Amino acid sequence: MKKFFTPFEKLSTAQLAVINGSWVAALFLFWYIFGMASDTHLFPTLGQVWEGFLGLYNEGLVVHVFSSVWLCLRAIFISIFISLFISYLSPIPLLQFVSKTVSKLRYLPLTGITFYLAMMINSGRTMQIWVLVIFMSTYLTTSLIGMIKDIPQEEFDHARTLKCNRWEVLLQVVILGRVDYVLEIIRQNLAIVWMMLVTVESILVASGGLGFLIKNSDKFMNHGRIVALQLVILACGLLIDFALVKTRTVLFRYSKI
């Protein structure tokens, strides 16, 4: 028992399962008791959440989920493309300024960007994508520049001694040598996009998506529905996260990040 409280102690898988199981049980118990006790019903009971979930399902939750995930994927794809291009060129002295500036732009406020985008784009869906792309690109570029900076000098020197010219060094050490890091960086920034996505969807309302559902549920003050939706969004995010980790470790055996 004392082991459970010892820092850095390694426990067996079975012991860990017991501990984690107890936490989940405690969570539900707490929820149950809290839901019973409060008459204000500030927080919905499990039953209400389940009802909310069924309601959402009948209104085509699955379609909305796919619509959001698809939006997310498109935004990630475009922005990783832009960010990779910018950051892979950042070791070139002449272009360093560009990558650094893009990285700094993450302090720009969202509203200003949407204002200008609204003048250029009229489709709601396209608009959502570009808001996300602009945001994502700044964060991804920041992480990618950091990744390149963290490569030890020895790795560059090693490539140089093998008769690699500087472009080959860039290709071998940075681009090929760190592909797996790119997946990891996408994963780490995914939480920001996913959160932004739902917000963007609820601000710039287009047809459907999880953000749209949240906005609708807000109107009716339906607590069960809102919590159910939150859980669905959380689960989707975690699922994409998990998929990215799996992809990385399966594709790149050497990737022990």
Add this chain to the structure above:
Amino acid sequence: MNYSLHNTVLFVENLSVAYDDRVVIKNINFEEKNVVIDGRTTGQTIAIVGRSGRGKSTLFKALTGLVQPTAGSVLIADTTRSDINAAKAVKEGDVGFVDQKYTLFRNKTISQTFEFALRHKNMSKAEKNDLIKTYLDSWGLEKFKDQYPCELSGGQRQRTAIIEQILSSGHYMVLDEPFSGLDVGNIESVKKSFRLITTQHDLNTVIFSTHDIELAVELADSIYVIGYPTLNGNIADYGTIVKHIDLKKMGLAWSEFDSQHLQLVKEIKEAMLQS
């Protein structure tokens, strides 16, 4: 053994290296000539010894063209010209280098690493594969050829790093502490590889650093001690060459380790302790 000295293979003149204003090595001068022994191919084996932090690795980075010296120059033989005395300033890629940490490509298996090292060599695919196979077998890496650096032991990584540079480099090869962390068998295979390199071509030159002075005396035909010099009774805080031992001249090169060698080891250790 009768030998003669021919053209210069390595000429280091007034070399200084500083990292942001901090001078690490200064005024390093030495010259190594092509050693020729009639009837056999003899390359050069040069050892650099000195206490920790005296600038051995820094000197090596300058010798391999990886850092720009703040003063002075490093010249190597220019084999692309027909003139026997042609020399050129060293630049990155001219000299093979195995660094102290045995850095490898993290995303290449041992086989892929060797294929990459051979990419510029004028050989057929089959010849390359044969050569790689030979190295894998004789260095005990056959079983691990499809593993990535993160799946190898320290010694396996080190051997991979050494072979990689042997495959890629021309006549010059610099190894920073190639013997540290190896078991007795591995030490023998590194020694054997030194012999192999230096018996393949007259110009082949192996430069290595080590903290094992016995090994340096046993293998090298020229030893440089790098340390802090004593100037007017004060010890300076930059490294330079404080002692040079020419084992060829002393008749100790290419011979079995005996009491004379042992005496030399003592002498070198003494010089190191004082710098």
